[in-house]
Amino acid sequence: MLARLEAQRTPLRNNVTLAGVVETFLDPVMVILTLFVSALIFGESVDADYVILSLIAFSLSFPGNTLLSDPLRRVAKDAFLNAMILAGILLLLGYATGYASYFPAEVLFAWFASLPVVLFATHAAARYAIPRVLTLSEAEVTAVVCGFNDIGSQLSSHFLSNRFLGVKLMGFFDDRSRARLGAQDDVQLLGSLSEVANYVKQHHIDRIYLALPMATQPRILALLDDLKDTTASIYFVPDIFVTDLIQGRTESVAGMPVVAVCDTPFSGFNGVVKRFEDIVLSILILILISPILIAVAIGVWRSSPGPIVFKQRRYGLDGKDITVYKFRSMTVCDDGAVVKQATRNDQRITPFGAFIRKTSLDELPQFVNVLQGRMSIVGPRPHAIAHNEQYRKLIKGYMVRHKVKPGITGWAQVNGYRGETETIDKMQKRIEFDLEYLRKWSPGLDLWIIFKTALLVVKDDTAF
Template identity: 50%
Template sequence: MFEDRSARKQFLNAPPSVSTSIAAMLEPAVAALVLVACHIAYNEPFEGVSMALAILLLVLLFPGINRFGKAGIAVGIDIALSWSSVLFVVLMVGYASNGLKHFNHEMLMAWALVTPLVQWAAVAGGTWLFRIYAAAPDSRRPAVIIGANRIGVRAARMLQSRKAYGHDFLGFFDDRTRDRVELPDDLPLLGSLAALSEFIEQSGVKDVFITLPLTSQPRILNLMDGLQNTTASLHFVPDVFGVSIIQGRLADMGGIPVVGLLVTPFEGVNGMLKRASDVVLSILILLMISPLLLVVAIGVKLSSPGPVIFRQRRTGLDGEVIEVYKFRSMTTQDNGDEVQQATRGDARITPFGAFIRRTSLDELPQFVNVLQGTMSIVGPRPHAVAHNEQYRKLIKAYMARHKVKPGITGWAQVNGLRGETDTVDKMARRVEYDLEYLRNWSVGLDLLIIARTAKLMFSDPKAF
């Protein structure tokens, strides 16, 4: 593989989007190929319904999570959780469509057990190959950073973390002296900008990262003029006045390059895929849990006077006010300009309400919200309108979480941030996880969150 040296370098030095796509395609491709292999092993024809299943797998798993660079038991657990979620969806679809009768059940069991093992091995093998080829001297990419500042330090740490993949961080260039910049002791300052071109030629620098603020535009233009005569690749890492960049991307709009800073991940095909998965899963789940919904509704009605369904005004996509449905768990229905969050031992919570809150059964009516299109199964949890007005003034980038529809469950909730947020610090941490979800969304991540949520329904110490 990659016997030709130039071919190997071209592969390793391909744009990040190419290597990311390869990693994202790995797990769905493995799932489909193992399905084909199981058909061959059991002498079953691969046609019709089997081909439809393979296509469904690619839709559910692609774009997958890039697990290259990770190893060990943790990766195996994540793969197993994601795969369990996929199997759950496949089984629901097969049950609802009566399609399971077309398959050899022993073959399906073998496919279900073998696929995550092969996926784990493929991730480990891919990681090993990337590291082997990146270790070759002609595959190394020495890099320097222009601008010894906060964003520059972050870029340096990123490059250091990618050393196993060919990146060698050499140091910073800045016109300020060491005593005038805030650099950790382990990050070297190599010299002024005047010495940069000569250093690039002498040290064989392949990548130059410019992290100067936008207020330094004249300096950036002068730098670009001087560096265009070198062979190094130039990268601009914008520090856009402290804005937390979400789904940053370069687009062409009528011939004008436009850089997206705060952009929803659910545009175009991603938006259609997200909505389709929400609708299909919500219909199947509602059909399966309809007896449970009836039992919970009766329990709420008998436990205390008041309506079965509590409707609360919360903030949804793009800051629009929506009505979120929940089984009523309290004796009061706070829905005004001031909303008191539930606390542990809250006297307003009924005994039956405590049970359905602890098991998240009170959230089940929100699958109707998903069908209506006001919510998604996975996304940042919607907050009461009164809380939004409070926290948007206290937490930076708080409203950016509303670039997507709110969810029944989310990345923050499966990372221990469910329940009461009685301090600004707790809410800020929840927002950090919400923004991380927006930056890294994939169908695979959604499935992982769903799987972890199912586990937490029975063993979450934060639920009350």
């Protein structure tokens, strides 16, 4: 139950929100309560052993990683994944240390089986209850936005669609007229920028969001001067955030604030987590599939003349050349300046090759690439170098996918973009999913992709 790294909680008073507290503590608390209830149902007393187990479970599930703004489908997925990850870790530790024998099997089964339902139900209830609690307790803060533009409109939409943030948007200030702005009648235009300070003082506004272009620096400085006579909190929303950020966040260099616009999600500790995940899972998988590797190797050897393992140069991390392994499925081994992408009913594909491509068995040698550190189990699929050179000129942001190691499977593949990409539109969608993976990476997302990949191997009709 690792915290989702891309989650950014919006602070209210004193940088603490009711929503943020619920997001942080709801999962750990419900994990403990579900354990205690399961124990009591089966006539167990909550003694020191259960207290120790609850503390371990709390530490593994803290902080919660499900946001109140997430769609219910994602909440359900997170609830299932978080419960399974927690169960896997605890059972592994429990049997390795012998501690699992202290607890009846039926209690543990009831706990782990009911936990996904409990987590989903409590999150759904929290989404319903928090806006009403904020309204009844008068804990909402009032806010205005300076600048009716794309980013100001986005900010307004977030406040209106996420009432549990506890922010009541009063309206916008802009020097342009309603007609010039093209604002609809339901948009609250409160006046020009010179009127902000008086409005804030008269209406006791708690927050001011400056959504003004950085090119208007003199106006921003003048407005900040006017606002020095108010007690409102002031937030600047830079217009760089209307761009497609990859791992966008704020950092500091020796105390100087900087904003990350495009960066890898695997810097620092995240990189250690990702590499540990790759090593452990690839070793386990290679051990489990070793009989399959031998059988497929024999099948390739007997299917047609040529090498058993096909080696092809691909772009890896930071666009550097790597050698990727696959079981040979075709009668040719193209790896030059021009590589013809495989198509349905391609005459170059052998009958046995068609089978291993359909079932993704041709990709299995890439687990060796993962151990070598050239690839990850989950990441953007590597394309032939010739295809990279073609698409990088046609698709904006194409090379950003190389901010991470390529993967055996990826977010695009489990969302239907696996196999042939015969049109630019299909490749564009694949790249969009690859970039979304970079923005939203978490260990839980990796496990979810691996789980969905296993299902796709059985029933996917797009591979050939």
